[in-house]
Amino acid sequence: MKEILSGNEAIARGAFEAGVKVASAYPGTPSTEILENIIQYKDIDASWAPNEKVALEVGIGASFGGGRALVTMKHVGVNVAADPLFTLSYTGVNGGLVLVSADDPEMHSSQNEQDNRNYAKFAKVPMLESADSQECKDFTKLAFAISEQFDTPVMLRTTTRTSHGKSIVTLEEPVAGLPVPKLTRNAAKFVMLPSNARVRHPFIEERTLKLQQYANTLTINRMELRDRSIGVITSGIPYQYVREVLPEASVLKLGMVYPLPDKLIREFAGKVEKLYIVEELDPFIEEQVKAMGVEVIGKEIIPICGELTPGILRKAFKLPEPARSRVDILPGRPPNMCPGCPHRGIFYTLNQLKAYVMGDIGCYTLGFLPPLSAMDTCVCMGAGIGNAIGITKVLSTEEQKKVVAVIGDSTFLHSGITGLLDMVYNNVPATVIILDNRITAMTGRQENPASGFTLVGDETFKVDLPQLVRSLGVKNVRIVDPLNIDETKQVLQEEMERPEPSVVITRRPCVLIKREGVYENGAGVKVDIELCAGCKACLKLGCPAIIWQADGKKGKAFIDPQLCTGCNVCEQVCKLNAIEAKK
């Protein structure tokens, strides 16, 4: 049977066909939908972990027990999981273990565009890279076979275009006859204290050499010989662009990008006149091929930064470009916090208080955009709290009071707890604001340990954030409704003044969660045009529902009834009482 699947759906299907027992992940674009789709296969135990390190550790446990395990994350998630990954490379596996790294060239929804092929080389584990959905499924299955054959975790790299692109996939039946998981004691392999680890290091060096031999025979590394004047070595989605733009060129299509098939590369190089390497981001293949002494052209013509497109390749190979129409410069349409978003009130207040906001990764990172303009830094998940500690240490007592860290509920559980622990332990007088909207919102509303539900929708223990924070040693814990502007402002002022560590929890569910009643006033609000003086105070909220209607020199605000959720924040910022609840 054939279905149109996204790369992520195809990986989920591949895991099912490979007989995976356990799947664990922390949501992260573009990887999120793998776990969301895997739950349709009831034999797989699939769950959200609080972060990627835990997700991988869960996968490792399942593997040590003899079950096949799939662990998925976005590229920056591998940074979080890197600690267990590097030692897992030493222990190897029992049941197969595949780690999907979904990379994001062009940073469509990421803070950097690191090329995680480097991780495969650094951690000394093999990496496959798929170019469409069929390969996503096939390579997932192959990765499990390689994992068990070579006693190694295997990384499968996708990029946003393969993760979210859709193409036709042929479905197959799951494999049968996999061993039943059971406890296996093998301390020499699974306990990595120095004396055992020293034995394993030569093993993995030898394993890499064997994998390289294997790569030379692997059919997913294939030579496509056409016109011999141009030869291109490529992998992943760039392969598709090469086929599109240079349909007559000979291609060495690599399905395994680490270790590289050295003999095959030399053979291919000997068959073509001019050899190119087309790869997104880093010169990963190029540097290794050049180190082999093979002459190639790569980053001399192919950009390092950003995603490739057929158009970029056309330019790089100096091919004619089609005529295109030109358009005027247009207003952009960036993403925005939703109408009624509970984060709007807090960022409005932080802007009013001229706070110095150490930000974090989530929907609330959009608090950086005008007109809210209330975020001053953003590095990675959990960093805001550590950053706030560090900056407080170097500032004057007066400036210290301006510093706050903002972090979401899911992000706090992901990697904020340890930062807060440091803040209390070292008695740093910063203010941490936990934006508790009951969900992991940015990636599409996934459950987390504070939401009270599991990945498969079962009710579970809901972590008590105020109690958790108090147990870390925070004496000053305040809870506010971020839609109540006056209360929020007063509490923030008091806590920012306080010369001790403090935590403010803003509690209001994401507007997109259906299960919790979000607003009492579902009817929304409207503007009394007699009272509106056109002062534009409400526009400072940046709410998509509030629309400025210019009328000569003066203008008035209008509230789009289709978009307004009735959060009433605008009603509170209007000093003229021109915004009122609808009857």
Add this chain to the structure above:
Amino acid sequence: MSSTIINVLMVGVGGQGTLLASEILSEALKQAGFDVKKSEIHGMSQRGGSVVSHVRFGKEVQSPIIPEGEADILLGFELLESYRYLPLLKKGGKVVVNDLKINPSIVSTGREPYPAGLVDKIRESFPDCVVLDGVELANSAGSPKAANTVLIGALSKQLDIDEKFWLAAIEKMAPSKALEINKKAFYLGRNGA
């Protein structure tokens, strides 16, 4: 090689159902026996953000994204976004556009005007552009939410695919309780275009 591939670019604003429409198109194409690839970017809180979906079909498709200047058809769910993506369309390509303005935040906060005369500007380069009131037609089908199916109906007039494949795709992809409304919306778009 690319001459054997048809490229459809769908553009709109987050929340309009642009992506679902591209899924319906892909499903119809698969059922009609074509190789089909589809690509879009999602993941940020895209509500209110610009949305673009590439659908390519033919005997064999390589790249999932449409090379610049090679789109055969642009199906626009909103005027400003339709105009924004015209450079991806090839000369002599076809434009089917929903006559609807949704203000970007910079416009609704009064910092910039919504560009004027967009339909005329589109017609300057693409004189036989089809303009239809998708929301009005969807309302007469029973729900303003079915505007995306109206546009699929209008698109169906431009592609040589049997009607039964479109209907089968709508049946598979549309929410079951809104199936009749969506079928009606499809025909209103198909006959209105």
